[in-house]
Amino acid sequence: MSAFGLLPFRFLRIDETRTLVVNEVGEFHHLTNEEFLQFVRHEFSSDSTAYLDLKAKHFLFDSDSLVPFELLATKYRTKKAFLDGFTSLHLFVVSLRCEHSCHYCQVSRVSIDRARYDMSGETARRALDLVFRSPAPRLKIELQGGEPLLHFERVRQIVLDARMRAEAENREIEFVVTTNLALLNDEMLAFFKEHDVFLSTSLDGPEALHNANRPRPGNDSHARALEGIRRVRETLGQDRVAALMTTTRGSLALPEAIVDEYARLGFTSIFLRPLSPYGFALRSVRATGYSMREFLQFYVRALDRILALNAGGTYLVETYAQLLLTRMLTPFATGYVDLQSPAGAGIGAVVYNYDGDVYASDESRMLAEMGDTRFRLGNVHRDCYESIFGGETLRRIVTASVAESIPGCADCAFLPWCGADPVHHYATTGDLVPRIPASDFHEKNFFIIRHLLSLYERDAATRRIFGSWIQDRPSRLEEVA
């Protein structure tokens, strides 16, 4: 036995024989139940392996050295580094128009011929005034819609204006255009190349599934997306376009085919995303909806397929797993707004709607399209930076999203890896603070984290694949194959 003190940690009974302990900065260790009991009773032998592991991982201290406290404080600060610099991601809805009519659309698009749903030049300039009031040293501007290429004039204005302001202030800036690529032309490609613009598109899987999910005149969404991807890669480079998929009811039976489509097209990442309870997605829930349990079954099958491809030498990252693993296995923050405490809505990312209204998140804007403007922070024409970013609405969102104070989250062993999404909680329950035991947000994150932990423990090959993901280094796969 030895004299030692406990450092802060949480725990979870993994099964009948083992307990997982996770400290304040997300380092973790598995103990037998007997070891756990000895640990909390201060009855550990100081020469046991478990004792030394727990000491090395900052679960206990046994001298008057301040080093464990200094290291933990530094790691805690690193984990919360997303707070440093305040809002860095600024999303512009340059038009609400879209020529697609996707059942699950989250952006509440309007028909193509209604020009009053376009952002004006003055609104864009005033929004940029706010962007450049942000203290963030690195800014990212994401241009989206509707379909932003329907209002390319505004895309061009925002990129040129923001580039000029960033150079004048010596700030780093990057641009992303979120587009279905169907309307991409040579003029746009040349502009994107000149200004180093990254493109993000939608790809739901094989042609039949994609076209069923994403109807457009001609029923050729998949073909147009693939042609757009080919042209972007040819002109801008292989890594200048990424794709996102949305899981619909039709996707549930096709996880392997969806993953294979991404691998076939040479993508190095796939983001397995469930439907969001907003916009048209909510209105068409009977046609496209499913339970979280069904999504998680889909997720497990898809992840198995992804791991098998990686084991065979094809580098393909599942983005949500990558985000969680980065939080679990490294000291770093990820900047993903829904996996943060407090959440990043408004303080990590903010949305400027076509009409100048400012929202804490894209989901907040979708709620407003459905008639609930609770999360509108202000308007670029009427309100100043201080009232938008220092006002009561944003303070309420941030306060409600501190997971450390949410019942059910506060004691959870996964808290250092997880986060909160007050807008989602409000959309699904009418309350900013979730009822965790019944929350689908909790169900998803708790299940996936447990699943990743079990895969991580399973074998060395999986650990090496996960290692390559968190370092984003395909070369590490060579050690697996």
Add this chain to the structure above:
Amino acid sequence: MTLTVDLAVYPLELVLRTCHAFMARCFVHPRMANQGLLSIELVARDEGDALHDLSGELANALLDAHVRMIVAEETRAIRELLVAQAFCEADLLDRRSVEGDEYDDPRGIAS
């Protein structure tokens, strides 16, 4: 299904916190019984839901919650110091017992 909890063993706040985790699986009705006892009635959400396992689970969850409370109390001061130190520009750690100046020798190195 009813579980009776002795409030001399478990504080009321801890019991209610533990019950909260079960609310998605059944309806939970805590009621004060006599002589410092709390009666927790578990009612199935749907007919046919088995409750006998839940009562045992709740009893074990109370034990774990008690351990969490002990650990939280033991580490509270350190946790608060770590968070404060992480966000503070100044150094909040008390170094008097480990770092000396030209007059002090807290580790007894000179002697």
